[in-house]
Amino acid sequence: MMVDLLKELCRVVLPLYPHKSLSTQVLVRQTPALGKHLSGRSRSCTSVNHRKLVRNGEEKKSVIWLEGNIASGKTTCLEYFSKTSEIEVLTEPVSKWRNVQGCNPLGLMYQDPSRWGLTLQTYVQLTMLDRHVLPMSAPIRMMERSIYSAKYIFVENLYKSGKMPEVDFAVLSEWFEWIIKNIAIPVDLIVYLQTSPQTCYERLKQRCREEEKVIPLEYLESIHNLYEDWLIHHKSFEVPAPVLVIPADHDLKKMLYQYEENREKILMAHC
Ligand SMILES: Nc1ncnc2c1ncn2[C@@H]1O[C@H](COP(=O)(O)OP(=O)(O)O)[C@@H](O)[C@H]1O
Numbered sequence: 001m002m003v004d005l006l007k008e009l010c011r012v013v014l015p016l017y018p019h020k021s022l023s024t025q026v027l028v029r030q031t032p033a034l035g036k037h038l039s040g041r042s043r044s045c046t047s048v049n050h051r052k053l054v055r056n057g058e059e060k061k062s063v064i065w066l067e068g069n070i071a072s073g074k075t076t077c078l079e080y081f082s083k084t085s086e087i088e089v090l091t092e093p094v095s096k097w098r099n100v101q102g103c104n105p106l107g108l109m110y111q112d113p114s115r116w117g118l119t120l121q122t123y124v125q126l127t128m129l130d131r132h133v134l135p136m137s138a139p140i141r142m143m144e145r146s147i148y149s150a151k152y153i154f155v156e157n158l159y160k161s162g163k164m165p166e167v168d169f170a171v172l173s174e175w176f177e178w179i180i181k182n183i184a185i186p187v188d189l190i191v192y193l194q195t196s197p198q199t200c201y202e203r204l205k206q207r208c209r210e211e212e213k214v215i216p217l218e219y220l221e222s223i224h225n226l227y228e229d230w231l232i233h234h235k236s237f238e239v240p241a242p243v244l245v246i247p248a249d250h251d252l253k254k255m256l257y258q259y260e261e262n263r264e265k266i267l268m269a270h271c
């Protein structure tokens with residue numbers, strides 16, 4: 001009788017939890033739709049990346065990229081979510097960009113982008129790749145930006161604005177293509193903090209990072225337009241995961257409220 005009871009329990013309960021399957025079968029599962037904030041087109045063009053392989057009841061892990069303009073509030077957002085036990089947070093390695101063996105490629109780039117753009121972006125590519133391949137220590141990883149935005153936004157901006165020589169752009173492009181072809185860079189969801197360039201300009205001045213004092217509003221406008229073309233209008237590059245857009249011009253109190261409102265959608269990337 002006990003055996004029958006167990007069999008019945010398995011029959012009813014296991015189908016509800018396919019990722020906890022006890023068989024050795026590999027299950028391919030699609031993450032649930034993320035509701036109205038998700039951009040439909042990015043979902044459809046990224047179905048392969050968004051599928052999840054689950055084997056032997058192994059715990060499914062999810063990676064979320066937090067994208068947005070300079071000083072849009074990404075670090076502040078990550079700080080908030082770092083208090084959640086299932087989430088590990090990886091901030092951008094800006095301190096390395098400001099100090100590699102005593103040199104400051106970030107500062108040099110802002111002083112003379114044509115000369116130092118390649119130097120900074122090569123180092124950004126290396127340090128972001130290092131972040132992407134770090135073993136995960138929690139079920140959900142939220143990381144600030146990605147090797148994709150480094151290329152599609154910042155390298156693109158330097159090149160399009162005439163501040164990066166063609167040869168530098170070609171070398172970085174070949175490196176980038178090689179990396180994404182040969183190294184797995186997982187992503188399940190992109191959270192985009194959508195701000196106006198003006199808001200970022202004000203927050204940038206308030207943060208007062210020494211290297212960034214030379215940044216004009218026009219620079220933030222260019223970065224903004226590249227982000228919008230990529231993640232909202234789908235006019236430039238492939239989007240490697242669904243996009244959750246969070247309007248981020250609001251004050252801190254309203255932003256924390258919005259983060260709470262979106263918590264489920266973010267955690268759902270893990271289901
Ligand atoms: N919602 C907000 N309202 C006002 N100031 C903010 C808000 N979010 C962040 N800030 C401030 O703006 C500056 C940039 O925020 P930060 O989180 O460092 O941005 P990012 O990591 O995107 O560059 C910081 O001084 C931060 O305290």
Ligand SMILES: Nc1ccn([C@H]2C[C@H](O)[C@@H](COP(=O)(O)O)O2)c(=O)n1
Pocket residue numbers: 068069070071072074092094106120121124149150151154155212
């Ligand atoms: N690929 C990149 C990434 C970032 N930067 C610059 C932009 C900021 O000055 C700084 C850190 O950005 P934040 O986290 O404050 O938005 O690094 C870059 O030039 N290239």
